[in-house]
Amino acid sequence: MSTLQLEVVTPDKKVVSEAVEYVSCPGIEGEFGVMPHHVSLLSGLKVGALRYDAQGKSQFVFISGGFADVNNKTMTVLAESAELAQDIDEARAKAAKERAERRLVENAETLDSVRAHAALQRAVVRLEIASLR
Amino acid sequence: MPSLKDVKMKIVGVGKTKQITKAMNMVASAKLRGAQARIERFRPYATRYRHVLAELAAKVEGNAHPLLAEHEEKKVCVIVMVTSDRGLCGSFNSNIIATGLKLAREKTAEGMEVKFICAGRKGRDTISKSSYELLFGYGDRMGSVDFSLASAVGQEVIHGYENLEMDEVYLVYGEFISMGQQPPRTLCLFPVQAPSVEEENDAEQVRCEYVYEPSEEALLAELLPRYVKVQIYSGMLDTSASEHAARMAAMDNATRNCNEMIQMLTLLYNKTRQAAITSDLIDIVGGAEALNG
Known part of the structure; x- marks a missing residue:
């Protein structure tokens, strides 16, 4: 089966560099899937x-926005931050969620609501x- | 002629200085390795980014985005200067500051008002004492450079440029070329000069049938601000690596100078000791002669 070289890069490191069979991405205009020989996008x-699916197994990666560059055999995802499912710090995410919720409720007027919503x-x-892991 | 004890004390003192400079050299070399590793990790992101933006910019009309457009009336020039937090690294910081100030003078001569944004304590302190306005100063953050700092600085200049508060923005930093070369470098951030596609070879031409989602213009609007941050971040990473390389060289020099000084002082010590013995002997011989006489 033909494969696609997936690279997920952030300013700090390369998170994923693997040959995969299928990738599903959260695009700005909706979720889309990429398979080998996809049109350049x-x-x-x-x-x-x-x-992404590689060797019959699915893996999940958290992406905090960015963009994807697809062409024939490779797909590069450039994100400001990205984490593999197993690397996610659940406790920290929970704390961040509570903090964002509290801020949205407590000081709704003074708040930069766009930022708080994004954090949430x-x-x-x-x-x-x-x-999911 | 200094006394024996004075010389001995001096030798001990210089020896201690040598220990310190040697330790600092080793610390700097360890930190340099870390900084170089960070540059390596960042490089794939930066190169891909430049590549994608170059392709996109080639497709979109010249002044399609406010960040690409040049302002007609140029009144305010902002210089983003990245220096280190600490000294003892030779002329590294003063070179960057001198380059920044020279640029400032040129721009003032052109009739523009010059303002500074400084990352790194050395630059911030100098500018806050000078006659130029310091918009923002970030001190004590260069020890561990992260993207959030570059992002914060980037946000300020993007905001300023969009609101016509800034008409030109330059980045001044210490480029890391090699262990022996860290020249200050000036880079124009605004108006953004999109990288050109010409650097890419012809084989890439095949890929010109691209699907863009959303439209080219919308994507460019997303990409450009981040490109500025990428440039600032890479300037910061370079400066931090250069700082450590410059400190290694400076401390190496200092250690060598200490060695030379110890050698000279030891010579002086031995001479003084010999002179003292000789004069003691003359005294004893003279005394014995007097008794016999």
Whole structure:
């Protein structure tokens, strides 16, 4: 079976570099799947879970937005932060979720609500992915 | 002629200084390895980023985005200067600061108002004492550079440029070329000069049939601000590696100088000792002669 070289890169490190059979991505305009020989594509990504199948097993990666560059045989995901499901710090994500929720309730007027909502969303997605592993 | 004891004390003192400079050299070399590893880890991200942006920018009309457009009236020039937090690294910081100030003078001569944003304590302290306005100063953060600092600085300049508060933005930092070379470098951040595709070879041309999701313009709007942050971050990483390399060289020099000084002082010590013995002997012989006489 033909494969696709998936690379997930952040400013700090390469998170994934693997030959995979299928990738599912949280695109800005909706979830999309990529298989080998996909048409060349450049898409923005939003906060969410990226799933990839390699050797019959599915893996989940947390992506905090970024973009994906797909061409014939390779797919590069550039994200500001990305974590493999097993690397997610559940306790920290839970704390972040509570903090964001509290901030949204307590000081709704003075708050930068866009940022708080984004933080909440990141925490929720992280927890979701952590529960999948 | 200094007394024997004075010389002995001096030798001990220089020996202690040598121990310190040697230790600092080793610490700097360990930190340099860390900084170089960080640059290595960042490189794939930066190169991919430049590549993607170059392809995208080639497809979109010149001034499609406010960050790409040049302002017609140029009034305010902002210089983002990245230095280290600590000294004892030779002329590294003063070179960067001198380059920044030279640029500032040129821009002032062109009739622009110059303001500074400084990361690193050395640069911040110098600018806050100078006549230029310091917009933001980040001190004590260069020890462990992370993307959030670059992101914060980037956000400020992007915001400033979009709101027409800044008309030109430059980044001044210490480029890391090799262990012996860390020249200060100036980079124009705004107006953004998108990397050109020409660097890529012709084989890449095949890929021009791209699907963009969402549209090219929307993607460019997403990518450009982050590109600025990527540039600032890479400047910071370079500066931090250069700082350690410069400190290693400076401390190596200092250790060598200590060795030379100890050698000279030991010579002086021995001479003084010999002179003292000789004069003692003359005294004894003279005394004996007097008794016999």
